[in-house]
Amino acid sequence: MTDETRTTTLELTGEIDISTVESVRVTLQEAVAARPHRIVVNMAGVSFIDSTGLGALIAGFQRARDNHISFLLAEPSAQVRQILVLSGLLEVVPITP
Numbered sequence: 001m002t003d004e005t006r007t008t009t010l011e012l013t014g015e016i017d018i019s020t021v022e023s024v025r026v027t028l029q030e031a032v033a034a035r036p037h038r039i040v041v042n043m044a045g046v047s048f049i050d051s052t053g054l055g056a057l058i059a060g061f062q063r064a065r066d067n068h069i070s071f072l073l074a075e076p077s078a079q080v081r082q083i084l085v086l087s088g089l090l091e092v093v094p095i096t097p
Contacts, residue, residue, distance in 0.1 A: 006037040009074075013045030016053030024053065028060030032067055039064055040096065044075035054087050061093045072096050 008031045016024055031039050041057070043049075049057075057073070064071035074096040076084060084090050 008036040038070040
């Protein structure tokens with residue numbers, strides 16, 4: 001977790017699935033609790049995400065929105081981006097260019 005001008009960047013790596021999702025949930029909750037202006041979830045290192053991971057991202061986005069914190073996804077691989085598109089998540093959660 002890094003903090004530059006009130007932006008918190010989270011670096012997620014590996015597979016986000018039922019066996020790892022709890023640590024992602026906790027990380028997102030802690031990021032929101034720190035009350036930055038913006039949270040960027042860097043997904044460059046994520047090789048796979050399942051429905052539990054998508055749920056964690058949605059919950060993180062909703063918590064951030066409820067606290068008036070901007071929430072963005074960044075740099076998903078082509079495979080992960082396809083999952084995000086097919087799930088409809090990118091219709092709700094913005095992604096950095």
